[in-house]
Amino acid sequence: MGSCWEVNRLRIVGALMLSGALMLGACTDGEQQTPRMVSTPAVESQPDAETRKSWGGAEIYDEVCDKCHKMGVDGAPELGDVEAWRPRVQQGQEVLFDHVLDGFKKMPARGECEFCSDEQLRAAMEFMISRSRD
Numbered sequence: 001m002g003s004c005w006e007v008n009r010l011r012i013v014g015a016l017m018l019s020g021a022l023m024l025g026a027c028t029d030g031e032q033q034t035p036r037m038v039s040t041p042a043v044e045s046q047p048d049a050e051t052r053k054s055w056g057g058a059e060i061y062d063e064v065c066d067k068c069h070k071m072g073v074d075g076a077p078e079l080g081d082v083e084a085w086r087p088r089v090q091q092g093q094e095v096l097f098d099h100v101l102d103g104f105k106k107m108p109a110r111g112e113c114e115f116c117s118d119e120q121l122r123a124a125m126e127f128m129i130s131r132s133r134d
């Protein structure tokens with residue numbers, strides 16, 4: 001308790017009393033040991049739009065498709081799982097690409113990617129297929 005008061009007193013002084021009441025409120029809600037602000041390290045900051053536009057299939061796969069297709073979320077065929085991909089690839093790439101654009105069962109339309117162009121989605125699909133056959 002004592003240290004909490006110390007910290008708050010310092011903050012109150014620093015904030016010229018303005019936010020003192022808020023700080024005290026925060027201190028009594030039982031969560032004072034938990035740091036609330038987790039700053040994102042620079043390496044994980046979002047790539048800007050220009051960077052994304054330049055991405056090819058592998059980058060789109062990594063950024064967008066990987067979160068489901070790496071671990072097989074919801075039955076997604078996994079990258080590199082030749083058996084899982086074979087019957088799908090046999091449908092023909094145009095059918096597969098329609099399923100990428102429009103969605104298919106639990107595969108969300110466009111992999112839920114808001115910034116991906118059609119070309120990028122196709123490249124990501126081709127990347128996955130190329131890594132998933134013998």
Ligand code: HEC
Pocket residue numbers: 060061064065066067068069073074075076077088091095096097099100104105106107108110111112113121124125128
């Ligand atoms: C939110 C999870 C999720 C994301 C993100 C996702 N997929 Fe899928 N995808 C699935 C699931 C689940 C299936 C299996 C659907 C089924 O057949 O039941 C699937 C199936 C597919 C298929 C096979 C469709 C067919 O006709 O058999 C292709 C191709 C595909 N995804 C491409 C992509 C591409 C390219 C991306 C990235 C742009 C992507 N997916 C992102 C979940 C996802």
